Amino acid sequence: MYLKALFYSNIFPILLTFILVGCATISGSYKEQPSSPSKNHLEGALALGEQKLPPNNIQSIQFHPKGQPGQAPIIELNSSQKLFLSFDYLGTQSRQFRVTVDHYDKKWNRSGIGPNTYLESFSETTVQSSNISFGQRPSYHHVEFPFPNNELKPAVSGNYLINVYSANNNSLLFSMPFFVTEDTGQIKTTVEQLFAQRNDGRPLDQLFSTYSYPDFVEYPQFDLSMSFVQNQFWGRTKQVEFLDTITPGQLRGHIEPNSAFIGNYEFKHLDLRNFDIDSQQILEYQPGITPPKIILRRDVQNLDTNPNWSEAAVTKGIPDDDRNSNYAQVEFRLQTDESVQPSSDIYLVGHFNNWKINEGNRMSFDADKQMWTGRALIKQGVYAYKYVILQDNQVDDLALDQGFISAKQEYFTFIYFNDPDQNFDRLLKVDRIIK
Numbered sequence: 240m241y242l243k244a245l246f247y248s249n250i251f252p253i254l255l256t257f258i259l260v261g262c263a264t265i266s267g268s269y270k271e272q273p274s275s276p277s278k279n280h281l282e283g284a285l286a287l288g289e290q291k292l293p294p295n296n297i298q299s300i301q302f303h304p305k306g307q308p309g310q311a312p313i314i315e316l317n318s319s320q321k322l323f324l325s326f327d328y329l330g331t332q333s334r335q336f337r338v339t340v341d342h343y344d345k346k347w348n349r350s351g352i353g354p355n356t357y358l359e360s361f362s363e364t365t366v367q368s369s370n371i372s373f374g375q376r377p378s379y380h381h382v383e384f385p386f387p388n389n390e391l392k393p394a395v396s397g398n399y400l401i402n403v404y405s406a407n408n409n410s411l412l413f414s415m416p417f418f419v420t421e422d423t424g425q426i427k428t429t430v431e432q433l434f435a436q437r438n439d440g441r442p443l444d445q446l447f448s449t450y451s452y453p454d455f456v457e458y459p460q461f462d463l464s465m466s467f468v469q470n471q472f473w474g475r476t477k478q479v480e481f482l483d484t485i486t487p488g489q490l491r492g493h494i495e496p497n498s499a500f501i502g503n504y505e506f507k508h509l510d511l512r513n514f515d516i517d518s519q520q521i522l523e524y525q526p527g528i529t530p531p532k533i534i535l536r537r538d539v540q541n542l543d544t545n546p547n548w549s550e551a552a553v554t555k556g557i558p559d560d561d562r563n564s565n566y567a568q569v570e571f572r573l574q575t576d577e578s579v580q581p582s583s584d585i586y587l588v589g590h591f592n593n594w595k596i597n598e599g600n601r602m603s604f605d606a607d608k609q610m611w612t613g614r615a616l617i618k619q620g621v622y623a624y625k626y627v628i629l630q631d632n633q634v635d636d637l638a639l640d641q642g643f644i645s646a647k648q649e650y651f652t653f654i655y656f657n658d659p660d661q662n663f664d665r666l667l668k669v670d671r672i673i674k
Contacts, residue, residue: 283634284474285594289347289400292595293413296329298379298566299558299618300593302401302415305385308557311471311651312417313669314387316396322386322417324401325560327379327618328369335406336366338384340391343398344664345464345478345655350397352663357395364390366403372562376529381562396421396666397655415593416473418653418666425451426670428652432502439637442502444469447493448652450668456656460484464664465492466653469500472594476653490654501637505646506623507538509589512559514567514619530566530616537572537610538626540579541641556590558620566618573602573611573626575639581606585639587613589624596629648674 280288293300302312305323314320328334342350342357354362369380387393402414426448433443446467452459465479477500479492494500509520514533516524523534558564571587579585585602588594592615602613611626627636652670657663 281596281629281632281634283636284596285472285588285634285636287347287416287474289343289414290416290593290595291402291411291414292592292597293326295599295616297412298327298329298616299591299620300324300326300413300415301556301558302417311671312415314417314419315422316393316419324384324386324403324415326382326403326413328382329377329379329566336382336412337363337404337406337409338366338386338391339363339402339404340393341400341402342393342395342663343400345398345466345653347398350663352395352661356661356663357393357397358391359394360387360392361390364388370562372564375563375565376531377566379566381560393419395419395661395663397664398666418669420666420669422669423453423667424654426652426654426668428650428670428672430650430672430674433496433499436496436499441637443496443499444502444648444650444674445494445496445499446650446652448491448670450490450492450652450654451488452490452654452667459490462657462659463490464655464657465490466655467494467500468651468653470504470649471651474594500648500650502648503646504648505640506625509535509617509622509624511567511569511617511619512621514565530568532570533567534570535572537574540573540575540639556620556622558591558618558622564619566616569615569617571602571613571615571624573613573639574609575611579628579639584629585611585613586627586629587615587624588627589615590622591615591617591624596627596634602626650674 301308302322302324303310304312304314305321312322314322339362342352344350366382366384369382371380372378393399396419399417399419400414401417403412404410405412428446428448431445431447433445436443448465450465452463456462460482463482465482467477469475477494477498479494483491514524514531515521520535521533522536525532581604586596587600587602588596592600600613600615602611604611625636626639627634628638650672653666654668656665656667658665
């Protein structure tokens with residue numbers, strides 16, 4: 240351990256800068272600009288407050304197990320599994336990107352351990368491949384980064400953030416969460432649906448899990464913890480408050496009815512694989528400007544004419560990787576009833592902005608049309624999205640939904656072990672179910 244620490248202490252000051260060159264010809268409006276201020280650490284936020292929102296010229300961020308677009312970024316420690324980070328860079332100058340990872344505890348506080356402990360590698364690396372688009376407007380470089388690799392490899396399990404920096408000014412461009420599990424022990428999670436629990440009639444999903452823990456856990460009542468997450472909304476992770484350890488070798492936990500998940504949580508479906516005005520969603524297409532403009536047919540509060548998706552909608556955020564794919568400035572329109580005041584703070588969130596609430600995707604009320612409008616730069620692909628209301632620092636993501644559909648949900652169970660010897664939260668097991 241001493242030699243390893245000495246090695247890193249000597250090599251950090253002389254780490255080589257790796258270069259990724261990306262030249263793209265686009266309109267001046269997409270020169271590098273800081274991202275609009277994001278609403279971090281809101282009560283009920285869908286994304287983690289610790290995530291950094293990208294600037295305007297970084298688009299279509301995907302982060303998932305390699306070969307499994309839309310799936311949660313979870314891999315097993317010391318396995319051959321890899322995660323795949325990709326994004327598009329819209330710019331006119333050569334760029335340098337630097338990549339680091341940070342380790343966190345189960346509540347997303349920075350761990351007390353340093354890179355010497357949670358990495359088997361250098362503390363940073365580079366993105367080494369990009370492909371320029373074929374004359375699109377705007378043009379872009381598509382960047383791909385598979386890891387772990389020889390330059391960046393987690394050594395322990397737990398919660399992580401991957402961070403992408405601009406090497407030009409060392410500014411953090413964006414960050415994304417991922418998870419490394421030891422896949423130790425056995426777990427079974429079930430869902431019980433509850434009715435007549437809410438005034439709006441929505442059903443609730445109450446989760447129950449039983450975990451058979453490994454022999455090295457001596458004090459499960461103190462060192463083990465259990466958390467649940469719905470639809471990859473990491474900002475809404477719910478930790479189980481009471482755990483049953485009466486049965487030797489087993490940990491049982493559940494969330495109380497007043498903390499249960501919405502059982503028919505819904506999304507709106509955006510299919511932009513083709514910019515076709517004959518589609519069910521696109522009302523108008525203006526290809527003569529850069530970027531092209533698309534006006535969608537209006538959404539109506541409490542009414543959704545889209546068919547239900549066959550599986551959890553949150554797994555469907557998949558922009559096209561084809562370099563022939565285009566971007567468009569997409570205009571969303573929402574009609575609300577009289578209960579929604581024109582002064583309300585309504586935001587558009589979805590896969591295209593990584594479920595982060597930010598001023599760039601805020602809706603504005605058009606008094607003449609009696610309609611809300613909002614915009615987002617979106618690449619061809621398939622996405623899920625929602626409209627949410629922000630009030631008193633609280634995110635209300637149900638007020639503008641219809642509330643009576645039957646939608647499939649994705650649930651995760653996380654088992655953490657607060658290792659008394661190593662002083663950090665190990666992630667022993669993750670269970671995923673679709674209901």
